[in-house]
Amino acid sequence: MSDFIRANLPYLLAGISVGGQYALIAIGYTMVYGILRLINFAHGDIFTVAAFVMVYMNATMPLYISLPLTAAVTVALGFAVERVAYKPLRTAPRMSIMISAIGVSYLLQNLMWYITGGLAKQYPTIPWISSSVTIYTATTKMVTLVTPVLTLLLVILLVQLINHTKIGMAMRAVSKDFETSKLMGIRINQVISVTFIIGSFLAAVGSMLYFSNYTAVTPVSGAMPGLKAFVAAVFGGIGSIPGAVIGAFIIGICENIIKALGLTTFSDAFTFALLIIILIFKPSGLFGEAIYEKV
Amino acid sequence: MMKKWIALAMALMLVLPLIALGEQIKGEITIGIYEPASGPNGAGGKQETLGIYYANFVAPTVQLSDGVYKINLVEVDNQSSNDKAPSAAQTLVSAGASIVLGSYGSGVSIAASGIFDDAGLVAIGLSCTNPQVTIGNPLYYRICYLDPFQGTVLANFAKDEFAAKKAYTLAQLGNDYDVGLAYYFTEAFKGLGGDVTGETFPLGTSDFTAYLTSAVNAGAEVIFSPTSTEFASQIITQAAANGVKVPILAGDTWDSSVILDAAKGTDLSVSVSTFFDEGDTSSAAAEFVTGFKAWLNANPDKLANNGGNDIVAAVSALGYDGYMVALEALKKADSADREDIAEIMADVTYTGVTGAIVFGENGDAMRDQAFIKKTNNADGSWIFVKVQSIAK
Numbered sequence: 001m002s003d004f005i006r007a008n009l010p011y012l013l014a015g016i017s018v019g020g021q022y023a024l025i026a027i028g029y030t031m032v033y034g035i036l037r038l039i040n041f042a043h044g045d046i047f048t049v050a051a052f053v054m055v056y057m058n059a060t061m062p063l064y065i066s067l068p069l070t071a072a073v074t075v076a077l078g079f080a081v082e083r084v085a086y087k088p089l090r091t092a093p094r095m096s097i098m099i100s101a102i103g104v105s106y107l108l109q110n111l112m113w114y115i116t117g118g119l120a121k122q123y124p125t126i127p128w129i130s131s132s133v134t135i136y137t138a139t140t141k142m143v144t145l146v147t148p149v150l151t152l153l154l155v156i157l158l159v160q161l162i163n164h165t166k167i168g169m170a171m172r173a174v175s176k177d178f179e180t181s182k183l184m185g186i187r188i189n190q191v192i193s194v195t196f197i198i199g200s201f202l203a204a205v206g207s208m209l210y211f212s213n214y215t216a217v218t219p220v221s222g223a224m225p226g227l228k229a230f231v232a233a234v235f236g237g238i239g240s241i242p243g244a245v246i247g248a249f250i251i252g253i254c255e256n257i258i259k260a261l262g263l264t265t266f267s268d269a270f271t272f273a274l275l276i277i278i279l280i281f282k283p284s285g286l287f288g289e290a291i292y293e294k295v
Numbered sequence: 296m297m298k299k300w301i302a303l304a305m306a307l308m309l310v311l312p313l314i315a316l317g318e319q320i321k322g323e324i325t326i327g328i329y330e331p332a333s334g335p336n337g338a339g340g341k342q343e344t345l346g347i348y349y350a351n352f353v354a355p356t357v358q359l360s361d362g363v364y365k366i367n368l369v370e371v372d373n374q375s376s377n378d379k380a381p382s383a384a385q386t387l388v389s390a391g392a393s394i395v396l397g398s399y400g401s402g403v404s405i406a407a408s409g410i411f412d413d414a415g416l417v418a419i420g421l422s423c424t425n426p427q428v429t430i431g432n433p434l435y436y437r438i439c440y441l442d443p444f445q446g447t448v449l450a451n452f453a454k455d456e457f458a459a460k461k462a463y464t465l466a467q468l469g470n471d472y473d474v475g476l477a478y479y480f481t482e483a484f485k486g487l488g489g490d491v492t493g494e495t496f497p498l499g500t501s502d503f504t505a506y507l508t509s510a511v512n513a514g515a516e517v518i519f520s521p522t523s524t525e526f527a528s529q530i531i532t533q534a535a536a537n538g539v540k541v542p543i544l545a546g547d548t549w550d551s552s553v554i555l556d557a558a559k560g561t562d563l564s565v566s567v568s569t570f571f572d573e574g575d576t577s578s579a580a581a582e583f584v585t586g587f588k589a590w591l592n593a594n595p596d597k598l599a600n601n602g603g604n605d606i607v608a609a610v611s612a613l614g615y616d617g618y619m620v621a622l623e624a625l626k627k628a629d630s631a632d633r634e635d636i637a638e639i640m641a642d643v644t645y646t647g648v649t650g651a652i653v654f655g656e657n658g659d660a661m662r663d664q665a666f667i668k669k670t671n672n673a674d675g676s677w678i679f680v681k682v683q684s685i686a687k
Contacts (some may be wrong), residue, residue, distance in 0.1 A: 007508075007512045010504055010505070010507075010508040010537065011504075011505050011508060013504075014502055014504040014505055014508075018502050028648070113333055113337070117444055120524060120525050120528050121339065122528065122552050122556045122557065132538065134538075136360070138537075139536075139537050139538030140504075140536065140537055141536045213502075213533075213536075214501040214502065214527070214529050214532075214533070215528065215532045216501075216528035216529050216532070216553075216557070218525050218526060218535075220499075221501060221525075222500060224499035224501065225501065255502075256502075256505050259505035259506065259509070260505060260508075262494075262507070262509070263466055264494045264495060264496055264505070264506065264509075265494075265495055265496075265498075266496070267497070267505075268497040268499070268500075269497075
């Protein structure tokens with residue numbers, strides 16, 4: 001038994017940690033979808049930009065400045081992307097804004113190629129969370145343990161914000177009915193900006209946790225986690241925050257169990273097969289709102 | 296008034312060199328650079344390209360019997376992607392290249408070989424080590440050693456240095472270089488009486504803890520992971536974080552400053568086989584190292600392409616030698632015509648900074664030794680271990 005745990009504990013730890021990081025990205029996807037019905041493809045790239053900003057900032061300033069500043073720059077970027085690429089298309093067909101999102105994603109990615117030269121950069125070491133810790137027999141980084149706790153904490157805060165504040169109420173109203181809430185005097189643009197700010201902030205936090213664990217930053221290192229977080233958001237029911245978090249943990253853990261079984265080749269295939277199965281059998285996801293036609 | 300003088304001076308500066316050189320330069324000869332500047336191999340491709348540009352800086356012209364020709368370098372980005380490679384190769388064919396250098400990464404070289412062959416264009420592989428690059432492609436030459444050789448060298452090294460009986464190989468799924476090298480290593484290691492467990496990971500993987508755990512659970516005494524550098528630094532840092540103390544071995548791709556950065560400050564043993572050692576004290580190599588470093592440090596953007604430091608990657612040395620071999624070929628053919636070059640290419644010889652280059656069977660350079668280096672984790676540099684050859 002103890003041999004069994006010794007052999008398998010690292011897989012489980014990795015799964016929980018990866019799940020937490022997917023969750024922080026997935027929340028960004030799901031919130032924007034809930035309000036704008038837009039899949040913000042640039043989200044994964046904002047996550048990567050946050051990592052590069054951190055790398056460059058940390059080269060010139062101490063950690064206690066570079067950490068909050070990175071979060072601030074990321075939030076500003078998320079806000080700017082919304083204002084520049086999505087707001088002018090508010091009345092355009094949904095497909096146009098989706099294509100604009102894909103455009104932003106490629107623009108950010110190629111800008112990163114251009115600026116960084118493409119060689120992997122080492123993410124700075126954040127004290128304490130980068131230190132090694134031994135649990136039972138498995139050695140891992142502190143961040144592995146911090147991630148799920150921090151993720152749950154942030155989600156609880158976020159849910160409180162949505163359920164118990166004025167801006168939260170406005171967000172709920174906008175996600176229910178865009179036009180009517182406009183008629184009720186809600187400042188749509190303000191609500192949408194706040195949504196992007198929260199999503200980008202979580203992406204920045206997610207990026208700090210993720211790259212503390214997986215320290216090589218390249219312009220495409222956010223692509224795969226971004227894609228998987230998107231699957232997690234769909235799996236949990238896109239638009240639902242608890243759904244995105246649970247979906248992310250399930251995907252993170254399952255992926256690592258599959259690797260533990262020796263089927264490493266299929267671990268990604270599993271994630272995307274799951275997406276297809278969910279879309280076929282329960283398109284609204286685990287916790288998604290039921291789709292009803294308005295008459 | 297002042298402005299006018301400046302304008303005049305600038306105009307003269309533009310025109311004067313033309314007048315001065317007008318009589319000597321007979322024309323231009325185009326050499327194509329077929330390298331990745333983006334994708335997983337973008338970083339390595341850029342370092343190889345730097346070597347070529349440095350060679351061009353050292354020798355910008357070639358003397359043929361009817362005069363001096365300026366070498367014009369045309370660069371395409373094959374994006375490290377086998378499906379984008381053919382169109383990139385076609386661009387070079389259309390650009391009128393007389394000879395092509397590249398690529399970093401065997402898969403893209405294999406994908407382009409048909410295009411070059413159809414155009415009758417000689418290509419010189421610089422660091423693509425998979426045998427399939429030159430087999431069946433009479434116009435594809437290569438100046439580095441091959442994977443069957445490299446895999447065997449590393450298997451011998453694992454046995455000699457670590458007395459390993461059990462190895463674990465980790466390769467990227469669908470990458471010709473990774474999978475090929477892991478295969479040759481496995482064959483050789485089994486041949487030496489060892490046992491091997493092998494796994495592959497898909498493109499885009501960043502979490503390697505599961506693979507490393509599998510390696511430990513399998514009882515591996517050495518991990519062989521001939522992956523691209525992007526994955527390499529993940530593997531190294533995660534091995535360090537998870538307390539995996541198994542020595543890690545890899546092939547020529549890991550000879551990069553990225554690996555040094557990742558291994559710095561850890562207690563891991565990381566060894567690589569490579570084409571060239573910066574500490575080589577032979578005069579040609581030392582001269583190249585000094586010159587290349589000075590050239591890099593004088594150009595901030597080139598320094599950035601090298602990863603922000605002036606550590607000389609082996610692929611840069613191969614890029615340099617490849618360019619010089621191309622010049623030798625032009626001189627020997629005494630022509631920039633593709634057909635003339637193809638005719639004499641097999642007989643071209645050159646002694647470069649990476650050693651003597653003589654083409655043998657299939658157009659592969661005959662190489663019989665590899666340099667083994669390991670990381671110095673205290674100051675982030677390479678330590679030369681030994682010149683490894685194959686146990687006979």
